[in-house]
Amino acid sequence: MKLRYGIAIIALDLLMSLGAPWIAPRNPMAETLALRLRPPLFHAAGAWRMWLGTDDLGRDVLSRLIAGAHVSLLVALFGALLAISIGVPLGLAAGLAGGRIRSLVLRVTDIFLPIPFLLLAVAVVAALGPGLVNLFLALGLTRWPRFTRVAYASALELRGRPFVEASIAAGATPARLLWRHILPNIASAILVVGTLEFSNMILFESALSFLGLGVQPPAPSWGNMVAEGQDYIATAWWLITFPGLAILMTVTGVNLMGDWLRDYYDPRSRAL
């Protein structure tokens, strides 16, 4: 159930994200002022071929949703990958090397902990300026400590396991140890946290874009579509409803997928 729903949603998102130019029924940027603020098709006043209605500039909401999927997923994916590539090596270094490196890494991670994440991301975007690349930098640069902790805990545990000690005793080089023994064993944990973190990133991206700090209009993103629809909430409910639903469904799908992965790799967590 979790897996099916998760896969269905993710497949739909990928289709929208990768096939955006081909499957969008209209040009997401094309303004047709004659057709502005039309309600969705199933509504009595809906315009034909504007399935989910049009916005205040007469742009097709469905096409913008599809184009927005591309941006939102891309930013979240690269943000998560950046966080992993900063966080995991640090965590591994702390867990395997020990000594000064460990205390330095753990101290730095601890410093990031009490900072409410969204506030920090907002401040980073403020310093870098809004934009797509800066958005994913802001997400990656602020979310890595979580991966550091996971990688550190796993590496520390693995370090004491007999097969690792045996491998060290047999004279394995650090590179071989890392590649053959450590990485394969922490991959599942990183995958689970990475999946859940990916869905967090979608939420954060939408929040930052909603605040006007992420994807800049007129380019569509789910977050800035909600922000643009805000002025019309009394008259045009569809402008904020559909992008919000898109976020909700995507995040839920990815979360369920993450839950399923966690159950799969760690059956003990399923009990409660």
Next chain:
Amino acid sequence: MARFLSARLWQLIVAVWGVSTISFLLLHLSGDPAALLAPPGSSAAQIAEMGRRLGLDRPLLAQYGTFLAHAARGDFGTSFVQGVPALSVTLERLPATLQLTGGALLFGWTLGLGLGIVNAVWRRGPLEFVTSILAVVGQGMPVFWFGLLLIIVFAVQLRVLPSSGYGTPLNLVLPAVTLGAVSMAGVARMSRSTLVEQLGYDYVRTATAKGLGRWATLFRHVVRNAAIPVITLMALDLGQLLGGAVVTETVFAWPGVGQLAVNSIGARDFPVVQAIVVVVSTTYALLIMLAELSYAWIDPRIRFE
């Protein structure tokens, strides 16, 4: 106890120092801090002049020293917009944010704990299904979107609650519900699993065997034992709430620190942004410390060494 407190205070100081350093580095992240600090629309010459006046042409380490010395005295510079110290601008807004966070915590936790308890006692009932749906949806819902939906329903359609404003308890309802909904989902799930675990222990059977009623057992014994993981979650949750406040305050025009942060960024009022990062993080670190101190009060077996 005194030793624990001093160790904890020391950690707090290190954390505040670290956060200040991050907030200092933020300004230098973009390469040219003078361009960030100069009022919008300044010419290149004005920006260079600004940089000289603020000492931004000095070596980075020297600037860092000055920044720390000033920050230690609570001086983050002057707000460009209001012309008063950035710290006092921030502190002025803190009560509104704490009020919102408190309201959200109250709403999310009362409902979340209630749902968790009911679910732990009547397992596999219809309520369990409802709770699990709520938990999944609650974790996937963008805060700002939920806030706008509430505005559509309660302010635009039903006209029973104000959509924005500050001051009366009625104004607090929608923002607090919006922000608290996110916590509720997690709390319901966590408290349920903790309670289910506790209900399986021998002391519950003993209490039942000596004739104690179901609810008396629950509230006198089980809830106390389940309190510590729940309070740990509450402390962590506060960070999420303080972050979420940035968005919620924008949606409801709530005059708190979050709204100030967004406005200051729009106005490129960077000293205020720096002060906000430090003040909010310090507040959060303090609240986490209080949560840890409460462990000993809840569970007499815990001694701080």
